[in-house]
Amino acid sequence: MIIEGNDMQEKNSWENTLGMRFCLIPGGCFIMGEGAREEDEKPEHSVTISREYWMQETPVTNKQYEEFDPLHVCYRDPKHSFGEDACTNVTWYDACAFAEWLSKKENKKYRLPTEAEWEYACRAGTHTAFSCGDTMEEIDFVQEDFFPNECLDMRVAQKEPNPWGLYDMHGLVEEWCFDWYAPYNGEPKADPGGATEGLYRVTRGGSVNTSEEYLRSANRMAAMPETRNSITGFRLVRTEIMPVLEKPRIRKCRWQQNVSQKKASYRITKGAVFKEPLVFVRPPEELGEGPFYPHNHVPSIAVLNNGDLFATWFSAKKECGRELTVLASRFRLGAEEWDTADEFYKIADRNMSSTAIFCHPDGRLFHFNGISMSGTEFNLVSIFRVSKDNGVTWSKENYVNAAYSTNKPICAPTLDHEGRILLPADMYDLKNKCQGTVLFRSDAKLETFEEQTVYGQNAENFLKIGESAGWIAGVHAAVLQLKDGRLVAYGRSESRCGRQVINGKMPMSISEDLGKNWKYYESPFPPIGYGQRCCLLRLTEGPIVFFSFTDPQYEIIAGRERGMDLTDAGGNVRHGYGLYAAVSFDECKTWPVQQLITTGTDEAKRYDPGASCPIFLMDKHHGQPMGYLQAVQSPDLMIHLISSRLHYRFNLEWLLSC
Numbered sequence: 001m002i003i004e005g006n007d008m009q010e011k012n013s014w015e016n017t018l019g020m021r022f023c024l025i026p027g028g029c030f031i032m033g034e035g036a037r038e039e040d041e042k043p044e045h046s047v048t049i050s051r052e053y054w055m056q057e058t059p060v061t062n063k064q065y066e067e068f069d070p071l072h073v074c075y076r077d078p079k080h081s082f083g084e085d086a087c088t089n090v091t092w093y094d095a096c097a098f099a100e101w102l103s104k105k106e107n108k109k110y111r112l113p114t115e116a117e118w119e120y121a122c123r124a125g126t127h128t129a130f131s132c133g134d135t136m137e138e139i140d141f142v143q144e145d146f147f148p149n150e151c152l153d154m155r156v157a158q159k160e161p162n163p164w165g166l167y168d169m170h171g172l173v174e175e176w177c178f179d180w181y182a183p184y185n186g187e188p189k190a191d192p193g194g195a196t197e198g199l200y201r202v203t204r205g206g207s208v209n210t211s212e213e214y215l216r217s218a219n220r221m222a223a224m225p226e227t228r229n230s231i232t233g234f235r236l237v238r239t240e241i242m243p244v245l246e247k248p249r250i251r252k253c254r255w256q257q258n259v260s261q262k263k264a265s266y267r268i269t270k271g272a273v274f275k276e277p278l279v280f281v282r283p284p285e286e287l288g289e290g291p292f293y294p295h296n297h298v299p300s301i302a303v304l305n306n307g308d309l310f311a312t313w314f315s316a317k318k319e320c321g322r323e324l325t326v327l328a329s330r331f332r333l334g335a336e337e338w339d340t341a342d343e344f345y346k347i348a349d350r351n352m353s354s355t356a357i358f359c360h361p362d363g364r365l366f367h368f369n370g371i372s373m374s375g376t377e378f379n380l381v382s383i384f385r386v387s388k389d390n391g392v393t394w395s396k397e398n399y400v401n402a403a404y405s406t407n408k409p410i411c412a413p414t415l416d417h418e419g420r421i422l423l424p425a426d427m428y429d430l431k432n433k434c435q436g437t438v439l440f441r442s443d444a445k446l447e448t449f450e451e452q453t454v455y456g457q458n459a460e461n462f463l464k465i466g467e468s469a470g471w472i473a474g475v476h477a478a479v480l481q482l483k484d485g486r487l488v489a490y491g492r493s494e495s496r497c498g499r500q501v502i503n504g505k506m507p508m509s510i511s512e513d514l515g516k517n518w519k520y521y522e523s524p525f526p527p528i529g530y531g532q533r534c535c536l537l538r539l540t541e542g543p544i545v546f547f548s549f550t551d552p553q554y555e556i557i558a559g560r561e562r563g564m565d566l567t568d569a570g571g572n573v574r575h576g577y578g579l580y581a582a583v584s585f586d587e588c589k590t591w592p593v594q595q596l597i598t599t600g601t602d603e604a605k606r607y608d609p610g611a612s613c614p615i616f617l618m619d620k621h622h623g624q625p626m627g628y629l630q631a632v633q634s635p636d637l638m639i640h641l642i643s644s645r646l647h648y649r650f651n652l653e654w655l656l657s658c
Contacts, residue, residue, distance in 0.1 A: 013057070013165065017106060018064045022054040022238060023165040025121050032119055033184060034129070034218035039291070040348055041218045043186035047116045050191050053239035055113060055121050058156035058167045059086040059175060060098070060234055068098050075228075085154035086173045086233045092201045092225035095176045095234040102236070113237045114193045115177040115202045115220070122205070122217045124164040129216045131162035136170060136212055152208050169205055170215040173233035174223075177202040181222035181348060182248045193243020199396065200224055200347050207231035209374035214322060214349055222348040224397060229373050229404060253342040255310070255328045256392050264307025264333055266636040272654040273638070274599065278647040280311050280329055280338040281610055291325050291343055293317050297611040298410055298533075299642045302359040303634045304390045307333030310365070311642060312344055312355050322349045322375040328391075331647070338647070345369055353377035358413035358421060360446065365391050368400065368409040368423060378406045382425060382440075384449070400440055400449040401425075407438055412535055412630050416481045416514070421446060424489070426475045427455055428497055434462070435497040437477035437489065439515040452515030463500060463507060468517045473500050473507035476628075478536040480544065482587045487511040489518070490534055490546065493527035494554060501527045506534075506548075508588075524591060525582070526564060529553035531612050533628035535641075540633060541652055546582045546591065547629045547641060556625055566594040570658035578616070578623030579643070581655055595655045597641065597648055598623045610645025 012024045033044040063083035066072050075089035090098075092112075099110040113121070128134050157167040179194025179202045194202065200222035206215040209231050214221070223232065280299075283292045292315055299313040309331035316324035328344035331337075346352060351372035358366045365387040370380040381404055383397040400423065401407055411424035421442040428435050438453040457470025472479070474491015481487050489509040493500050500507055508523035528534060529552035537545045550564040563577040569592075576596040583593040599605065604617040613626040627643030634640060639655075641648040 014054070016102075016108075018067055018102070020060070020064055020236070021057040023057055025049075025053050025055050025117075025164060027051045027053075028120070030120050030123060031127070032116060032189075032218070034216065037216070037218065038220075040183060040220050043184060045184060045186050046188040047120065047192060048188070048190040049117060049120055049241075051241060053117065053237050053241055055117070055166060055237045056235040057161070057165060058235065059173050060095075060236065061085060061156055062087045065090065065098060068101050069094070081154065084156065086156050086168070088154070088173055088230050088233045089228050090176075090233060091228050092176050092223075094228075099236055108238055109240060110236045110238050112176055112178040112234060114191075114243050115179045115204055116189065116192045117237060117239075117241075118175065118177050118204045119217055121164060121166055122162065122169040124162045124166070126163070126217070129218075130170055131217060132160075132170075136215065154208070169217075171206050171210060172208060173205070174203040174207045174210075174221060174231055175205045176232065176234040177204055178243060180248070181220070185249060189244070191241050191244050193245050195248035196245045198248060203232060207374070211375070214375075220348055221350075223350070224347070224371070231373060253328075253344070254339050255330050255342055255344065259308070259330075259390055259392050260306045260333070261389060263305050264635070266307070266634065269636050269638055269651055272657040273649075273651045274654045275649040276599070277607065278331075278338060278649070279645060280331065280642060280647045281313065281327075281645045282329065282338055282340045284340050284342070291315060291323070291346075292327070292341060293323065293325075295319065295611060296327070297644050298354045298628055299630060299644060300356045300412065301630050301632050301640060301642050302357045302365060303632050303640070304359055304365060305363045306390045307634075308390060309632075309634075309640060310357065310359075310391050311338070311647075312357050312367070313644070314353060314355055315341075319353065320351065320376045322351055324351045324353055324377070326352050326355045326369060330391075347371060349375070351375050351377055351380070353380070354408045354410035356409045356411065356413055356423070360415070360421070361419070364388055364446070366413065366421065366446075367394065368413065370408040373404055377408065378428065379404050380406075380408055382407055382409050386446075398447070401451065411437065411476055411533075412478060414480055414536075416441070417485065418444065420444060421449075422479055422481070422487075422515070423449060424472070424477050424479045427471060428475075428495065429455070430497060432459075433497045434459075435475050435495040435500065436462075437472035437475055437479075437491050439472065439479065439487075441514065453518070454516065457517075463502060463520050465502060465521060466519060468519045470517060472509045472518055473520055474509075476533045477509070478534050478546075480536040480538060484587070485512075485514075487515055488536075488588050490523060490525065490536070490548075492529065492533060494529035494552065499527070499529075526550060527552050529555075531626040531628075533630075535629045535631050537631040537633060537639070539639070539652055540635075540637060542585070543652065544584045544588060545631070545639070545655065546584070546588075547579070547597070547631055548582075549579055549625060549627075550577050551625065553626055561625070564594075566596055567592065568595060568658050569593050569656040572658055574621070576621050576623065578625045579627070579629075580623065583652075583655055593656060596621070596623050597650075608645060609643055613644060
C-alpha cells in the first residue's frame, strides 16, 4: 500500500511508487564514533539530528534501480543476480542520479543519507558495537579471501531488522553515503554532512566481503566516487534536512613539508664508492604521528628533479588486511638520514597493495597503486596519480586498469624508446595454477594505459624454450627495453600457483613486439622465491645491471643455501651468498661481472633487512639473503638500491672494482 499526505505522519513506514519501503527515523542526539576502535572513528562526538526523516528499509534493489536505468542489467550475471537482490555496480554518481530522478518523478526530496544519519539509524538507540549487541550471532562473511569465487545470496531483508525496522545495516552491501570522507574533529555537530571537498566518498555497513570487525555501527569506509563493483550499493532517505558542510582540516605530511622546488645540481663522484647502508623505513618518532605497522614491504624509489630521493612502501599487520596502507619518506639532497615515515596513500578500509613510483625525465613523478575491493591483496583495480612539484601535491586518480583483477602494480616501471611508461603488474590464475606478469603501456601523453600482454594466448607454449606465449614468466618481473627495441624480463619463480623455472634457472622472457608476445629462455641466474624480488637498471654510463639473490627463499629455509661463484672485473672468482649485482655490457647477452653487495669487510655486522626477512650478518662473503629490490641512479652516477628496509649506495666503479 502506498501511503501519502497526512497518512505518512500517522505511520512509521510507507511505500513509494517503486515499491521502496521507508521507516520513520525520529530526530534526536547520539554519540558518533567509537573511541576504542580505529583511528578514523575518533574522537567520539555528540551529533544532533534536528528532525525526523525517512530511511529506506533495505538497500535499493536491482528491480527498483532498473526502473531508472534499464541498461544496468548488463552488469548482472543472469544466473546469479535477480531483481530482488541488492543493487550493486553503481557509482556514487549513479546513486545520486537515481535519487534526483526519483525526486522529480514523485515530487519529493530524496538523497543519499549522510554518514551521521546512517550511523544514527543503524544504532537505533543502541550504544553497542552492533545494533543487536556487542557481537553478531549470524553473519554471511565467507568471501574476504585471496580469490573469491563463491556466488552468494544477495537478496535484501533476509535477516531480522534492527530496532527501528531497517534491514541489512550490518553486511550484504556497502552503502554509499552523502559525505566526503574526512577526519572527525570532535566538536558537537547538528545535521552534519561532512566536508565541503574531498577525494573519496564514505561507505558504511560493510558487505558479504567484510569481516565482523568492520561491520560495526561506527565503522567507516571510503571509496573513489567512480568505484563500481559487486559489493557496493546504496539506500535512500527522504528528508527536508539540509546537511551542514564544513571545510576539511588537512594535515600536511612530513614528505610534503619544506620541499625545495629548485632543480638540483650535482658533482660527479670520482673513484670506487660504497657507503654504509642506511635505514629508509623509519617509524614516526612519537605514537599518533601516523600509522606504522610491523610489516613494511614492497619498496619503490625515485630520484626527483630537486635531488631528493623519494621512497614508498606498504605497511601492514598482514598483507591481506584492511589496515594495509602506503607510507613514504624523503632522503633530502645533502641529508645524512631519511625522514621518518608518514602516510602517503590510503582509502579507508581498503587493502592498498601494491605501490610503485617513477620519475619521468620531464620531471613528472608518477605513483601507481592497487585498490582492493575489500581486504585482500587481490581483486583490485590499479590507478595512477601525477605530481609536478617533487611529490608535494598529487593529481586525482586515473585508472590504469578499471576492471577488478589480480593485476597489482608491484614492479618497477620503466621507459621505452618513445618516452612511454611501461608498467609491469602481477597476474595470478588460481584456477589453471598459472602465474606471471602482464605489461601496461602508456599513451604518448602519459595520460592513459593499455594492456600490451594477452594472458592465455598460446598457453600451450608457456615456459617452453624458444616458444612464444602472451605474458611474462614469473611474478614481480623486472622489465627493460634493449637498444634494439626488444623487451627483456626476469621474474620471480615462486608464487601461490607453483614454481616456474627453466632447467633449474630463473626464466628470461623476450618480446620483439613491445609486450604482445614473449619467448622464453633459460637465464644464467638462480631462481628466487617468496620474500625476494629482482630488478634491472640501465646506467647512464651504458651497462645494464641486474640485482638479485644467490639462493631462492625456499632453499634458504630448507637449510640448502648454496651461494654462487661470482666473477669480478679482474676475472677473480669468489664464492658468495645473498644479494648480488651482475653487469652486462652487451645488452643482456652476457654478464661477465658479478659483485656481492656487501661492505666487503672480514668483520661481520648485523643488519635487519625488514619485512619478513631474517636478521643477517654481512661480511665480504655474505650479503642480504632476501628482500624486495628496486634501484635508481642519480645524476652524480651513484646507484641507489633499496630492499625492504635498507638503502645501499655505490657506483659503477665500485661494481667493477676487483
